[in-house]
Amino acid sequence: MQQGIQLILNNISKIVSLTKEEQDLFVSKLQYIEYKKKEFFLHEGQFSNELNFIIEGCVLVYYTDHSGFSHLIQFAIEDWWVGDIASSTHNKPTQLNIQAIEKTKVLRISKDDLEYVFEAIPKLERFFRILVQKRVANLQQRIISSLSKTATERFIEFREQYGFLENRITQLQIASFLGVTPEFLSMIRRKLNSSKK
Amino acid sequence: MQQGIQLILNNISKIVSLTKEEQDLFVSKLQYIEYKKKEFFLHEGQFSNELNFIIEGCVLVYYTDHSGFSHLIQFAIEDWWVGDIASSTHNKPTQLNIQAIEKTKVLRISKDDLEYVFEAIPKLERFFRILVQKRVANLQQRIISSLSKTATERFIEFREQYGFLENRITQLQIASFLGVTPEFLSMIRRKLNSSKK
DNA sequence: GTAAATACTTAAGCTAGCTTATTTTTTTAT
DNA sequence: ATAAAAAAATAAGCTAGCTTAAGTATTTAC
Numbered sequence: 001m002q003q004g005i006q007l008i009l010n011n012i013s014k015i016v017s018l019t020k021e022e023q024d025l026f027v028s029k030l031q032y033i034e035y036k037k038k039e040f041f042l043h044e045g046q047f048s049n050e051l052n053f054i055i056e057g058c059v060l061v062y063y064t065d066h067s068g069f070s071h072l073i074q075f076a077i078e079d080w081w082v083g084d085i086a087s088s089t090h091n092k093p094t095q096l097n098i099q100a101i102e103k104t105k106v107l108r109i110s111k112d113d114l115e116y117v118f119e120a121i122p123k124l125e126r127f128f129r130i131l132v133q134k135r136v137a138n139l140q141q142r143i144i145s146s147l148s149k150t151a152t153e154r155f156i157e158f159r160e161q162y163g164f165l166e167n168r169i170t171q172l173q174i175a176s177f178l179g180v181t182p183e184f185l186s187m188i189r190r191k192l193n194s195s196k197k
Numbered sequence: 198m199q200q201g202i203q204l205i206l207n208n209i210s211k212i213v214s215l216t217k218e219e220q221d222l223f224v225s226k227l228q229y230i231e232y233k234k235k236e237f238f239l240h241e242g243q244f245s246n247e248l249n250f251i252i253e254g255c256v257l258v259y260y261t262d263h264s265g266f267s268h269l270i271q272f273a274i275e276d277w278w279v280g281d282i283a284s285s286t287h288n289k290p291t292q293l294n295i296q297a298i299e300k301t302k303v304l305r306i307s308k309d310d311l312e313y314v315f316e317a318i319p320k321l322e323r324f325f326r327i328l329v330q331k332r333v334a335n336l337q338q339r340i341i342s343s344l345s346k347t348a349t350e351r352f353i354e355f356r357e358q359y360g361f362l363e364n365r366i367t368q369l370q371i372a373s374f375l376g377v378t379p380e381f382l383s384m385i386r387r388k389l390n391s392s393k394k
Numbered sequence: 395g396t397a398a399a400t401a402c403t404t405a406a407g408c409t410a411g412c413t414t415a416t417t418t419t420t421t422t423a424t
Numbered sequence: 425a426t427a428a429a430a431a432a433a434t435a436a437g438c439t440a441g442c443t444t445a446a447g448t449a450t451t452t453a454c
Contacts, residue, residue, distance in 0.1 A: 063341050071344035073337065086334035089327065095341070122319040129326040130286065132333055137283035139336035140270065144260050144292070146343050147268035147376045151411070171432060179344045184411055186433055348441070368402065381441055383403055 004032065004055035008107050011079055015130050016123040025120060029113040034105050041098035048084035048094045049111040057104025058168050062097050072177040075169060081131060101169070151180045152188050201229065201252035205304055208276060212327050213320040222317060226310040231302050238295035245281035245291045246308040254301025255365050259294050269374040272366060278328060298366070348377045349385050
């Protein structure tokens with residue numbers, strides 16, 4: 001856990017610098033949690049009242065539609081933040097599922113504590129504002145790609161951006177993220193491989 | 198313009214409450230600008246260093262791909278904020294075009310002034326954090342829809358959410374927002390109309 | 395007020411991506 | 425180590441949504 005605290009403070013210090021006292025206050029609000037592989041952080045219909053920082057592991061954020069198909073909205077690994085901003089901003093039950101796909105260690109802060117530290121340490125509110133802005137940039141890029149690119153182009157873009165994940169998540173999950181069937185992704189991969197040599 | 202200032206202060210007061218002095222400081226940083234129909238706020242390749250609040254009018258935010266096709270990322274009307282968060286967060290030239298499609302009046306604040314007022318009035322940083330969170334919720338919903346719904350379902354959802362815009366933007370623009378061709382949208386509309394009666 | 399430009403509709407043929415089904419490979423649990 | 429489960433590949437037939445093209449309606453600009 002001690003290493004995790006170093007990691008989270010380091011993550012924050014890339015954007016804002018906190019004094020020792022501010023760090024201690026923030027850290028005092030963190031809860032350390034471990035999830036086993038396949039365990040859920042959050043189920044559809046629950047209220048999302050926490051934000052999680054991943055120390056170790058990998059989680060998926062997905063939406064399950066009325067026909068039971070899952071659609072991968074986001075994934076997160078160590079040194080990333082994960083939570084349902086939509087649910088906690090609008091105080092509505094989440095539509096999403098958040099699930100560990102490896103043994104995962106997180107530091108968690110509740111919504112109430114987060115609001116408290118924002119009040120006490122405005123620099124932290126700045127940090128989170130910038131974090132959320134980066135998320136906007138990321139989501140917007142994904143919309144641009146979904147509107148203007150073919151599945152093959154989106155797969156190539158995925159590899160460039162998230163290639164380091166290719167051994168941690170399955171083809172099924174990549175297909176779900178790209179918005180194609182696994183069968184079609186398999187075809188895309190075959191075509192790319194044969195044209196490569 | 199005076200009315201515009203009332204509108205913007207009102208918009209902010211729905212989320213945070215400012216003292217008279219704080220309001221005055223914020224307002225002193227605002228610039229009033231008018232655009233004619235078809236004029237651009239921002240062209241692809243430029244740097245986005247402003248945030249705009251629309252007092253009156255309607256603007257489109259779109260991406261133009263390498264084949265010259267436009268894809269509508271966002272639209273905004275009076276009482277909405279518009280800018281390119283991605284470009285200004287990452288200090289990169291924008292990929293987007295922002296264009297007025299009606300005579301449009303805005304109040305604008307530069308990125309530098311915004312950072313200054315965030316420092317001086319932390320409540321304003323909170324306001325913008327929450328504004329950006331709402332944008333995340335909106336973009337995420339759009340990704341969920343694009344992954345899990347057919348074009349017809351997305352059009353019905355568009356009408357429910359943005360029906361009030363149907364007389365201000367064209368079918369071409371709606372098609373571009375939904376990610377279908379105008380011809381196909383025309384077919385969808387015909388089917389929906391014939392099944393309605 | 396009128397010509398030109400733009401938006402919208404319709405329809406026929408086409409293709410990217412889906413469905414279903416089978417086989418092979420890899421992972422998981424005991 | 426092995427059986428069961430899950431993931432991945434291949435292939436044939438299908439469909440939502442695209443392309444092209446031509447015609448009609450509406451806006452725009454002078």
